[in-house]
Amino acid sequence: MTIKLYNTLTRKKEAFKPVEKGLLKIYVCGVTVYDDVHLGHAMSYIYYDLLINYFKIFHNYQIFYVRNITDVGHLTDDGLGDSGEDKMTKRAKERKVHPMELAYKYSHRMWKAFDDLKISRPNIEPQASAHVPEIIEWVKKLLENGFAYETKNGIYFDVSKYSEYGSFSNRKIEDLLKDTRFKNDEEKKNPADFAVWIKAKSEHILKWNSPWGLGYPGWHMECSVMGNKYLGDNFDIHGGGIEHVFPHHENEIAQNFGCLNHKMVNYWVHTAMLSIDGKKMGKSLGNFITIEDFLKKNTAEELRYVFSTGHYRKPQNYTEQSILDAKKTLQNLNNYIRRLQEVKQEKEMFYAKEIIETSIFNFEKAMDDDLNTPNAWAQIFFLVKETNKLMDQEKLTREEASQILEFLKKVNLVFKVLNFESNSENKAKNKMPVEEIEKLILKRQELRDSKKWEEADIIRINLKKKGVILFDSKEKTTWAFE
Helix, strand or coil, rough: CCCEEECCCCCCECCCCCCCCEEEEEECCCEEEECCCCCHHHHHHHHHHHHHHHHHHHHEEEEEECCCCCCCCEEECCCCCCEEEEEEHHHHHHCCHHHHHHHHHHHHHHHHHHHHHHCCCCCECCCCHHHHHHHHHHHHHHHHHCCCCCCCEEEECCCCCCCCCCCCCCCCCCHHHHHHCCCCCCCCCCCCCCCEEEEECCCCCEEEECCCCCEEHHHHHHHHHHHHHHHHHCCCEEEHHHHHHHHHHHHHHHHHHHCCCCEEEEEEECCCEEEECECCHHHHHHCEHHHHHHHHCCCCCHHHHHHCCCCCCEEEEECCCHHHHHHHHHHHHHHHHHHHCCCCCCCCCCHHHHHHHHHHHHHHHHHHHHCCCCHHHHHHHHHHHHHHHHCCCCCCCCCHHHHHHHHHHHHHHHHCCCCCCCCCHHHHHHHHCCCCCCCHHHHHHHHHHHHHHHHHHHHHHHHHCCEEEEEEECCCEEEEEE
């Protein structure tokens, strides 16, 4: 089957056709490292982790993944009018440290947080500040090609020279000219023109020599240059959050054309925004949650599961209840895995054959359809429900259980939420002796035979408190550690 992805460029799902057969070349806009990464970052990068893992595990793609680090040039107005302070410099002043010290600290904290969330690291993670020579060459080319001009404050891209400007974000250029909120340079030809190089003021710390004096790169230019350097003049996917569509990616597309005279990216993929209890996350609202703080109380698996139950293009609402629900669901899934590992039935009965084949087919069909993770999970829950019934009746064979386990292990290489430690491995960690557990199960069965239901249930409850889950069938009771 062919993967289909929603392409922001064309506003429709398209069959994925790689530039190079069997190779996925993808660039994702990275973090501006002036503070700790939070759940909004986590959601976006978990989604890209799922996408990349799925390409690799289910479609056998080789992966070349570039995710940058922004450590200069990202202004506080996000580039809408090239005004405001550099975010790195502003925060560094507040902390009374050098901006590069800030970048070093928060880059390392970001790596730890993402590692803790089981987010695979990219092949290359270039820093914007390390690519200033290449950025200067791109600015020179834009000037030579007539797409940029110089003012007293910097080098600006002339949007009037690119006829498609505004089409990517579905905006009319006349509205952009009228509605642009900032006007910081009276020499600009029009308010929508954006900086590709900014001339530094004397007090600005991060600045480099250039043909136009001391300065630093524009935020949009950085991603164009780094994507081009490592992935070439034409690559498969450029990703980011939906907030990047305008102006960041709109401007990237314009300056890519200005330098290359053709499009550089085939598929533009964007993740939706995260809200906390129905509100936009923000420190002023008291609902700002860093990844580090989240993991003090919860697990990576729980967060990955919560986000994967939503579609990457649909806004997500994080709540404490969603995490509690995730804990319960993952416990049930892991208990199901324990049951599969304990299946002993050897006789071929074929009750599960169609259930297993249908579930696997529909899982892949859902994931191929623009990474429809909610539907993919629905197929897994169908599989769990139906085969649990068969296990209750001892109609699932060891071979079928092994087939399901192999499929779930493959799924877990994408989602990274399940636990495949066997009962024997869990037994070694558990302080309660196996003999004692089995003795209590036997005692419970005697009570059930005598219709002493309440006393029997007390044994079940006490075992659960000690991490032992019971599974009753018509023939016998099996058990597993949580």
